[in-house]
Amino acid sequence: MERHAVRALEELPPLHEASVATIGVFDGMHLGHQSILERLAATAAELRANDRVLPSVCITFSVHPKAVLLGEAPRQIMSIDHRLELLEAAGVDTTVVIEFSKQFARVEPEEFVEQLLVRRLGTRALIIGHDTAIGRHRRGDAEFLTRAGRRYGFRVVTVGGVSVDGAVVSSTAVRRAIGSGALDRAERMLGRPVSLLGTVVKGDGRGSTIGFPTANLEVHSAAFPPLGVYAVTARCAEGDLPAVMNYGLRPTFKQDERHAVFEIHVLGRDDLQLYGERMEVFLHEFVRRERRFADADELRAQIATDCEHARRVEHIVPPRRRQG
Numbered sequence: 122m123e124r125h126a127v128r129a130l131e132e133l134p135p136l137h138e139a140s141v142a143t144i145g146v147f148d149g150m151h152l153g154h155q156s157i158l159e160r161l162a163a164t165a166a167e168l169r170a171n172d173r174v175l176p177s178v179c180i181t182f183s184v185h186p187k188a189v190l191l192g193e194a195p196r197q198i199m200s201i202d203h204r205l206e207l208l209e210a211a212g213v214d215t216t217v218v219i220e221f222s223k224q225f226a227r228v229e230p231e232e233f234v235e236q237l238l239v240r241r242l243g244t245r246a247l248i249i250g251h252d253t254a255i256g257r258h259r260r261g262d263a264e265f266l267t268r269a270g271r272r273y274g275f276r277v278v279t280v281g282g283v284s285v286d287g288a289v290v291s292s293t294a295v296r297r298a299i300g301s302g303a304l305d306r307a308e309r310m311l312g313r314p315v316s317l318l319g320t321v322v323k324g325d326g327r328g329s330t331i332g333f334p335t336a337n338l339e340v341h342s343a344a345f346p347p348l349g350v351y352a353v354t355a356r357c358a359e360g361d362l363p364a365v366m367n368y369g370l371r372p373t374f375k376q377d378e379r380h381a382v383f384e385i386h387v388l389g390r391d392d393l394q395l396y397g398e399r400m401e402v403f404l405h406e407f408v409r410r411e412r413r414f415a416d417a418d419e420l421r422a423q424i425a426t427d428c429e430h431a432r433r434v435e436h437i438v439p440p441r442r443r444q445g
Contacts, residue, residue: 122209126183126218129225130236135243136215137176141165142238143248144180144255148292149198150207152283152312153250158211160280161248168245176214178242182221189221198295200341203318217242230256234269246276253279285309295344302347304404314354314403317342317383321357321395324384333424335367335384336395338402348381350408352431355385356401363388365424365431366402369411388428406434 127133141164147154158179165175183201188194199207201218208216217237219225233256238244247266255261261269263279270277282289290310298307299315307315317340324337336355348369355364364387371382385402387393408430414420 122205122213123215124205124218125216126220128220128222130228130232130241133217133237133241135241137178137243139170139243139245140176140178140215141168141246141248142178142180142242142244145250145253146185146292147179147181147204147208148185149295149311150204151290151292151295151310152285153290155211155312156283157248157250157280158208158213160278162212164246164248164278175245177212178215178217179208179213180217180219180237182219184221186221186226189223189226195293195296196343198292198299198342198344200318203341227257230261230265233261234266234273238275239273244275246278248278248280250280251282299344299346302407304346304407314405315346316401316403318399318401319383321398321400323396324382333386333421334391335386336393336400338383338385338400340383346404349410350427351404352406352408352434352436353385354403354405354436355387356403357395357398359393362390363431363436364402365408365427366404367411386424386428388432405436
């Protein structure tokens with residue numbers, strides 16, 4: 122997938138003479154987002170040029186626009202790198218990542234359409250969600266875009282929301298489900314298990330001293346589940362490995378009570394060298410709440426029980442992402 126990062130529209134060179142585009146934050150890449158991307162691919166195949174499928178383009182943002190406009194933003198479900206990976210797996214050909222700023226927030230929707238959609242992307246069709254709006258003060262809603270499409274010769278396709286459990290799926294709903302520990306509900310909205318993407322960093326090595334070596338994960342997102350122990354699958358260079366994750370404050374060892382950490386113990390493996398590696402952890406089941414133990418021996422016995430519990434959990438992970 123071709124990727125372009127810009128702070129202003131004039132930084133982007135003309136990319137396509139003809140394309141099909143969509144725009145959004147796409148945080149979480151939930152079923153609603155997937156529906157938009159499916160329509161994007163179908164429309165690109167339909168509007169062929171010179172007997173070739175048109176390239177598909179996703180315009181997204183490195184940070185949530187609310188972080189700039191309101192001074193605070195929802196906790197991100199996925200980092201920008203994670204989102205880009207899933208966009209590539211969905212078959213998107215080109216991504217334009219805009220570094221949203223106060224200056225960019227002043228771009229009028231007319232300029233956005235003419236400079237980006239028309240001149241640089243050659244948009245023949247624009248696929249939008251039911252609540253999409255672009256440009257200053259969000260003036261560029263579906264009605265505006267439809268009028269602009271008639272002027273510049275591109276089609277606007279609005280994709281309705283996807284409902285799960287009687288409610289329209291949204292990134293907000295996914296965040297709430299993750300934060301409350303409703304993993305099953307979050308999974309139904311995402312169409313895959315909740316996952317955390319991060320980098321393995323150095324820990325204090327205490328897990329090895331009690332027989333359960335762990336990988337400390339520096340997670341690249343901010344929408345976290347409740348503190349506790351989880352049955353998970355760890356995806357790393359070694360493959361998809363069953364594991365147990367503790368997300369907590371490690372009260373038995375009187376750690377910093379303000380700084381929770383992610384510790385992953387891969388079941389049946391003490392030979393892994395994971396420091397510096399990228400790891401994605403898929404959450405399958407909440408095992409128990411974190412609590413303080415009398416000593417290391419009591420903690421060791423409980424971890425052994427947690428591992429046995431995790432071994433009985435049916436670990437189902439999504440297929441490997443397409444390499445491209």
